[in-house]
Amino acid sequence: MKDIIVQPASGKLGILMPGMGAVATTFVAGVLASRKGIAQPTGSLTQTANIRLGKRTDNRNPKIKDFVPLANLNDLVFGGWDVYADSMYDAAVNAGVLERGLIELVKDELETIKPMKAVFDKRYVKNLDGTNVKTAATKHELVEALLEDIENFKIANDCERLVMVWCGSTEIYHEAKEVHASLANFEAGLLNNDPDIAPSMMYAYAALKSNVPFAMGAPNLCLDIPALEELAKLTETPIAGKDFKTGQTLMKTIVAPGLRARALGVRGWFSTNILGNRDGLVLDAPENFKTKEVSKGNVLDGILDANINPELYGDIHHKVRIEYYPPLGDNKEGWDNIDIFGWLGYQMQIKINFLCRDSILAAPIVLDLALFLDLAKRAQLSGIQEWLSFYWKAPQTLPELEPVHDIFKQLEKLENTLRYLMGEELINNLGMDYYEDVDQEIEA
Amino acid sequence: MKDIIVQPASGKLGILMPGMGAVATTFVAGVLASRKGIAQPTGSLTQTANIRLGKRTDNRNPKIKDFVPLANLNDLVFGGWDVYADSMYDAAVNAGVLERGLIELVKDELETIKPMKAVFDKRYVKNLDGTNVKTAATKHELVEALLEDIENFKIANDCERLVMVWCGSTEIYHEAKEVHASLANFEAGLLNNDPDIAPSMMYAYAALKSNVPFAMGAPNLCLDIPALEELAKLTETPIAGKDFKTGQTLMKTIVAPGLRARALGVRGWFSTNILGNRDGLVLDAPENFKTKEVSKGNVLDGILDANINPELYGDIHHKVRIEYYPPLGDNKEGWDNIDIFGWLGYQMQIKINFLCRDSILAAPIVLDLALFLDLAKRAQLSGIQEWLSFYWKAPQTLPELEPVHDIFKQLEKLENTLRYLMGEELINNLGMDYYEDVDQEIEA
Amino acid sequence: MKDIIVQPASGKLGILMPGMGAVATTFVAGVLASRKGIAQPTGSLTQTANIRLGKRTDNRNPKIKDFVPLANLNDLVFGGWDVYADSMYDAAVNAGVLERGLIELVKDELETIKPMKAVFDKRYVKNLDGTNVKTAATKHELVEALLEDIENFKIANDCERLVMVWCGSTEIYHEAKEVHASLANFEAGLLNNDPDIAPSMMYAYAALKSNVPFAMGAPNLCLDIPALEELAKLTETPIAGKDFKTGQTLMKTIVAPGLRARALGVRGWFSTNILGNRDGLVLDAPENFKTKEVSKGNVLDGILDANINPELYGDIHHKVRIEYYPPLGDNKEGWDNIDIFGWLGYQMQIKINFLCRDSILAAPIVLDLALFLDLAKRAQLSGIQEWLSFYWKAPQTLPELEPVHDIFKQLEKLENTLRYLMGEELINNLGMDYYEDVDQEIEA
Amino acid sequence: MKDIIVQPASGKLGILMPGMGAVATTFVAGVLASRKGIAQPTGSLTQTANIRLGKRTDNRNPKIKDFVPLANLNDLVFGGWDVYADSMYDAAVNAGVLERGLIELVKDELETIKPMKAVFDKRYVKNLDGTNVKTAATKHELVEALLEDIENFKIANDCERLVMVWCGSTEIYHEAKEVHASLANFEAGLLNNDPDIAPSMMYAYAALKSNVPFAMGAPNLCLDIPALEELAKLTETPIAGKDFKTGQTLMKTIVAPGLRARALGVRGWFSTNILGNRDGLVLDAPENFKTKEVSKGNVLDGILDANINPELYGDIHHKVRIEYYPPLGDNKEGWDNIDIFGWLGYQMQIKINFLCRDSILAAPIVLDLALFLDLAKRAQLSGIQEWLSFYWKAPQTLPELEPVHDIFKQLEKLENTLRYLMGEELINNLGMDYYEDVDQEIEA
Ligand SMILES: NC(=O)c1ccc[n+]([C@@H]2O[C@H](COP(=O)([O-])OP(=O)(O)OC[C@H]3O[C@@H](n4cnc5c(N)ncnc54)[C@H](O)[C@@H]3O)[C@@H](O)[C@H]2O)c1
Numbered sequence A, B, C, D: 001m002k003d004i005i006v007q008p009a010s011g012k013l014g015i016l017m018p019g020m021g022a023v024a025t026t027f028v029a030g031v032l033a034s035r036k037g038i039a040q041p042t043g044s045l046t047q048t049a050n051i052r053l054g055k056r057t058d059n060r061n062p063k064i065k066d067f068v069p070l071a072n073l074n075d076l077v078f079g080g081w082d083v084y085a086d087s088m089y090d091a092a093v094n095a096g097v098l099e100r101g102l103i104e105l106v107k108d109e110l111e112t113i114k115p116m117k118a119v120f121d122k123r124y125v126k127n128l129d130g131t132n133v134k135t136a137a138t139k140h141e142l143v144e145a146l147l148e149d150i151e152n153f154k155i156a157n158d159c160e161r162l163v164m165v166w167c168g169s170t171e172i173y174h175e176a177k178e179v180h181a182s183l184a185n186f187e188a189g190l191l192n193n194d195p196d197i198a199p200s201m202m203y204a205y206a207a208l209k210s211n212v213p214f215a216m217g218a219p220n221l222c223l224d225i226p227a228l229e230e231l232a233k234l235t236e237t238p239i240a241g242k243d244f245k246t247g248q249t250l251m252k253t254i255v256a257p258g259l260r261a262r263a264l265g266v267r268g269w270f271s272t273n274i275l276g277n278r279d280g281l282v283l284d285a286p287e288n289f290k291t292k293e294v295s296k297g298n299v300l301d302g303i304l305d306a307n308i309n310p311e312l313y314g315d316i317h318h319k320v321r322i323e324y325y326p327p328l329g330d331n332k333e334g335w336d337n338i339d340i341f342g343w344l345g346y347q348m349q350i351k352i353n354f355l356c357r358d359s360i361l362a363a364p365i366v367l368d369l370a371l372f373l374d375l376a377k378r379a380q381l382s383g384i385q386e387w388l389s390f391y392w393k394a395p396q397t398l399p400e401l402e403p404v405h406d407i408f409k410q411l412e413k414l415e416n417t418l419r420y421l422m423g424e425e426l427i428n429n430l431g432m433d434y435y436e437d438v439d440q441e442i443e444a
């Protein structure tokens, strides 16, 4: 086993967010409330989950935050950009996710957090109209401005380290082109205003240039281009993406592995979502919806592998719908119908109705990603962080690897990575040694 | 790693079933139909699942049956006991699980399988009245008769090896007493007709005495007593139990690990089942229902561990109901309402409606257990087979171990056991080596 | 058409409630809030529904309260009895139905409403322990005390008229006996403390003796006995019951008429309810549940009439379950599975999940019943008010009549009764005159 | 009351169907099977429903077919047109609605029913390609050919009377134009091949010209134009439409009246449908889906009337989706989420999952419409038959009348029309006479 030295998490950690809407404000308000002891950061692995170490009978199950050296909630500082100039307090009230009473209790701190001017391009987000926007002659100059914002924020807030987590809107669907194929091309494109460089890519570029780890919360193309992967390796900065795994897709990557586990066949999976928040409004534009649809569409393929088992998974009708339905507000509702078959081809159905809350599920992911990416940086990990696949609808991996969507394999990878970083034995659930005299260490 | 020699699966394997009702007939008819190529044994890991070997990029995913030496479907022979004298053909028609057309195609073979006289005691199964029943002065004599049945069956059918899988009814709830505390006590109890020795225990005793592996498909106490664990060790015979994991409990051990994975809290889980078959009728008697209820009731505790994480799982209202509702016939329907909470305590709900078919889900389990127990025997494994936990609502383990209910950990244990038996590398999903230069073998 | 003179609704109307728990406080707080214009009394026919008059093309659709002379919300005064001494403010907070913020806005008025000492008998309600209870040597004396309470309340509050609506707990199941068979027997029973005279019957007796209309919100036997029917006729006082029709039963009497309308057959109807309030706790006692079960069990029979149409409705498996499940609080959830069949016997299913709020659905019923019973009294209607069937799970009718459960027939009866009282043409939806020259008035 | 003479239903009645797909074959096979006593025509009012006559206590509830003079099932003859030349036997097998075993039992009769060449225009149905199609220089000539088909069929099958029920595909959405504004314009359009005259209009024109009542089972514009209403009046022929009310819309017109009955407010109604048959394939084309969407979209407006009650129904988000999802085949599944509010604005939700079978629900409607339109003709009713609104998603009415969508008002209208035709007292559910001495006849 390699010897890994993880630097301590001393000093302040700044968390920068392009996009300060429902998810970002729910995240920040929640951290502030948790710090005050008003509420619990439930749903965050870094704060509330335990990790088993050693044998089952050892009873060693520390909290993750007591096992790996993570930044403390008290050391976090928040900042970001948005096309609307509202403070985080106003934005939280508008988002309508949290009860007014709770927001008021952290109003003072929220009010001081004001978005910097955004890099924005309406062609990439059809249904928004904000005016808190940078203007410049070239994309290169916009990036320069972001670099300055980052530097200024770090100094002003006395931060030791920074991470950046995209909480901005979903951009329209576009595919990688020549301009994305190498860092050189990309930088040329910045200079000559290439239309295929999306705003989110400029934030990511600025982050990586500044040695700041970057995570992509939306399904945007952004990080998934050779240019930025190259830059991440060059500056030894961790990156991870994309599209926070919440709601229906979360359920899908829980249930599908279960069907595969029992070798049950799948004929069809119909999923519809109804939601009424600003994110829903953005996704009401077909080109933006396409980006989300593609991101959501692949999760089954990775789990129910038609190549390996065509009899069971070779002919699945998978259809995903997202419907803007204002009565729900930030509550999202998923309805799934799953057509399965078992012994002798007999058919069965599973119907799942998930009455969830989007931003409530996303906020702890923002926290975990910020803390884990900061950990990765301190552990000298760089480039794509596949061990964070757990958090993504469309996990970024090396080009030659298929992403793993099974949430349980993702979790095992995450946990074993933490054990590995801390020099603990890995766990593989064999457990023969409880029952037999075996001359090996591996257990379960 | 220990050197394990697995004996080859040559010759015929006899599968003996106490109880030849819905599950047993669906199993046998299905194997016969599969042998003829009329239908597929979907849902059986031994027949249709693949197992990954080596690195992800190796693309080695053989079918399990091509990886470990299992008895071939063509080498199986079937027999058993029932309190009703119907042939397997008549029993299959009565069960109403399979379409008549399919049954007719294997009628000839099904008709030849006639149940031997059962060891039965109406006190243990209130709602049944069968007459195909052995009579004898003592339980000892009943066991003698079973031993003879077993021996005769083996000879008559020219079997190399046998396994026994209980597919009989759920017996009333009772707890382990003095008579169950040791093999000596138990054998004394057989002689003096101790009322606490249930019929299913006599079948198990006879099996183990004959070196025949035994699996307990119902939630009966049966194997869970020191007397029989002692006998299994003594005769070096594998045992496994109890209560086939199908339907709602299957879903529960899929979904609960997913909630725990994301560190979501759980406030309540309400489960109701409606079913209309003979099993439902038996469970309509409160004392028999109790046995099932206890078996179903613990699955959450093992997964959502209140000891380790009391904030999230310390106050769960878990309620399970089973309702006899004739319109459904053998179709069973589960409805679950799950009350969860996330970030800052915000509440959400998941509702799952599973339109399943009980015997269709149970039949492939009978097949897998028969083949895997036979494999275990040939691999010199004996006593409790915890690696088969995957198949059980209430997995039998060493007294000092908590059972693992998480179906994904159960599957990993099962698969790693197979890899271990065949001398293949274990899998733990770390996969660091894809991304870094690591001087170790472990991967994902 | 008979000439009916409806007395005007002048002066104050006192509404007396035995039982001041979730329903009663939600009702009173809601009326107070509506009076202040803070919220709307939605779900109340008297306040928010319209009634069509004349031909469809006449466009005459007044609000019911503008059509018939009802007491005005501003003229209502509230009082009652409970075994707990909490004021209505404290009781409302405990009930946990309404948001605290709303309750605070009507706190002043709620606080002044304190329950009088109750007539209570723990044998009739197993799971309650209150001490705000009257004691006396005989049931006769208890009734005397109630009569005094009524008189005192009327004077103290300067009321013109009173009505009484039982909002107390469900009593245990019992059947009518000799003591209930006539008014004479009943009055003898009061004197000699007959154990079969339930507390609710004493309230009803006292009300009728005082010429106060009485409605029975629980499924208690109470009004359904010859003794009290006799007294109602004698004192010319309207009565109506029983068991407020809310939640799942409401849905059932909506959906079942629809199935019958299309002549679809029904094989089974499985209903389960989960609820977590004090009402749920009371119903957790089997003897109290029985009362509710019987009340809920008959609604289908009246709608899906097996006598008239045995092919479609002769063999329905109807099962109703109520489960106490604390995580839901006052939110109640119903899940229905309906097995139907159509053309050539082909089977279909309907599943309904109703996420409802019990007291929110019941409160407007209390209001409507109070106002309509007061109207009935002023219109010289007396005895059983079948036209109020609309509000009941188990509508009281003349012994020789089968109750009508179809909510649409109930509504038509209610509306046509109002039209009839006001001398308006009845509506029968024929409407031939729009299309043809017909020499009649009746239309639709 | 007008004196109505209904001619007897003597001789054979021919039922002509343009479109012989799933619905038509399920209808015909079902009538044939019913005639043989193999199966029951459940879901048909004419065959299986009862109608109450007189007072509740009279116990007069004859079957409708025993009350009004309808054609007997044994006197029906079937024919029609389709763009595919398959016999009804082949079409029934292809449709996949009925079990093969049942179809075989009526194979002989089904095989003899072969479709005549269709009047077809691919512009109106994008996703079909059939070749069994008439060709002619003008639409006028196509109509001539249809007139001949009708006449020939009547003679060849020795029919006394005919009716025509459109069971063909949904045509694209188009609106009424000048050519539809009068019979004269329409006939000119036939001569000069006006592109706005859809195939279904030509069938309807031919039927009316031949004095054959016509019903429009699809949501096609067809009958809803002045030209054809004029022709119907001219030839004294009954017409009725449009779009068979089955599945989700059926449920909607059952549940919505229930919400309105209780004065519950509605904030949103989201409906999605998944279906996998040929009808689903046709509706997969956006222009054809639009026709269906419009037809389905209005049912709520009529029931939850925002004009009359804007507080409750003034702001409803109503969204309807239809999704082509092949795994379901002819099984259709609807999922509805209904957001309602009650007392003080508190919110609740209803979720309905309807696992239905489209053609099974539609077939009895075809039968009822055929028999009732024939009855109407014999009772000298002509033009729009609003009393048949019960069967339609978008009932045709006089231009000055709003359609009634409430299925219970529709049923009452239908039943009172039958009572009216037979000189029986109408029913309005008042029922005062049971309880009082009233000097009137009307009761309930
Ligand atoms: N909430 C979830 O469960 C979830 C799950 C997966 C992904 N996501 C994604 O997370 C993102 C945030 O979701 P949300 O609910 O907070 O949405 P939101 O609409 O409330 O917030 C997004 C914010 O980003 C801002 N923005 C857009 N473009 C920007 C730019 N170029 N620079 C700076 N700010 C910009 C918008 O003005 C808005 O305030 C969305 O892309 C969403 O698709 C959310």
Ligand SMILES: NC(=O)c1ccc[n+]([C@@H]2O[C@H](COP(=O)([O-])OP(=O)(O)OC[C@H]3O[C@@H](n4cnc5c(N)ncnc54)[C@H](O)[C@@H]3O)[C@@H](O)[C@H]2O)c1
Pocket (backbone or CB within 6 Å): B018, B019, B020, B021, B022, B023, B024, B081, B082, B083, B084, B095, B118, B119, B120, B121, B125, B128, B130, B166, B167, B168, B169, B170, B199, B200, B217, B218, B219, B243, B244, B245, B246, B247, B277, B278, B279, B282, B357, B358, B359, B361, B362
């Ligand atoms: N089907 C499932 O999904 C499932 C899941 C878990 C457990 N189980 C258990 O499997 C068992 C079989 O289920 P099933 O649906 O086939 O039930 P079943 O009632 O159709 O068959 C059980 C048979 O066992 C026979 N029997 C009872 N006592 C016996 C005895 N002492 N000796 C011999 N025969 C005896 C009965 O006569 C009956 O024919 C039940 O205990 C059930 O609880 C089934």
Ligand SMILES: NC(=O)c1ccc[n+]([C@@H]2O[C@H](COP(=O)([O-])OP(=O)(O)OC[C@H]3O[C@@H](n4cnc5c(N)ncnc54)[C@H](O)[C@@H]3O)[C@@H](O)[C@H]2O)c1
Pocket (backbone or CB within 6 Å): C018, C019, C020, C021, C022, C023, C024, C081, C082, C083, C084, C095, C118, C119, C120, C121, C125, C128, C130, C167, C168, C169, C170, C199, C200, C217, C218, C219, C243, C244, C245, C246, C247, C277, C278, C279, C282, C357, C358, C359, C361, C362
């Ligand atoms: N909420 C609904 O949807 C609904 C529907 C139908 C019927 N009901 C019935 O309405 C009644 C009230 O429901 P709730 O939710 O308000 O229940 P609750 O338990 O909150 O209130 C009932 C109150 O009655 C009091 N009580 C019991 N016996 C009494 C007596 N003899 N004299 C005076 N007070 C007495 C109890 O102390 C309690 O405070 C119950 O019987 C319930 O079954 C309610």
Ligand SMILES: NC(=O)c1ccc[n+]([C@@H]2O[C@H](COP(=O)([O-])OP(=O)(O)OC[C@H]3O[C@@H](n4cnc5c(N)ncnc54)[C@H](O)[C@@H]3O)[C@@H](O)[C@H]2O)c1
Pocket (backbone or CB within 6 Å): D018, D019, D020, D021, D022, D023, D024, D081, D082, D083, D084, D095, D118, D119, D120, D121, D125, D128, D130, D167, D168, D169, D170, D199, D200, D217, D218, D219, D243, D244, D245, D246, D247, D277, D278, D279, D282, D357, D358, D359, D361, D362
């Ligand atoms: N099944 C239901 O529940 C339901 C409900 C409401 C309306 N409908 C409508 O009823 C119609 C029939 O439904 P289905 O399921 O039988 O569909 P289907 O596709 O199985 O059958 C329709 C048939 O009409 C034929 N056709 C199309 N255009 C024609 C033309 N111009 N002349 C003659 N034949 C023509 C097609 O070839 C096809 O065979 C559809 O319009 C459908 O929208 C069905």
Ligand code: NA
Pocket (backbone or CB within 6 Å): B396, B397, B398, B399, B400, B401, B402, B403
């Ligand atoms: Na154990």
Ligand code: NA
Pocket (backbone or CB within 6 Å): D396, D397, D398, D399, D400, D401, D402, D403
């Ligand atoms: Na109209």
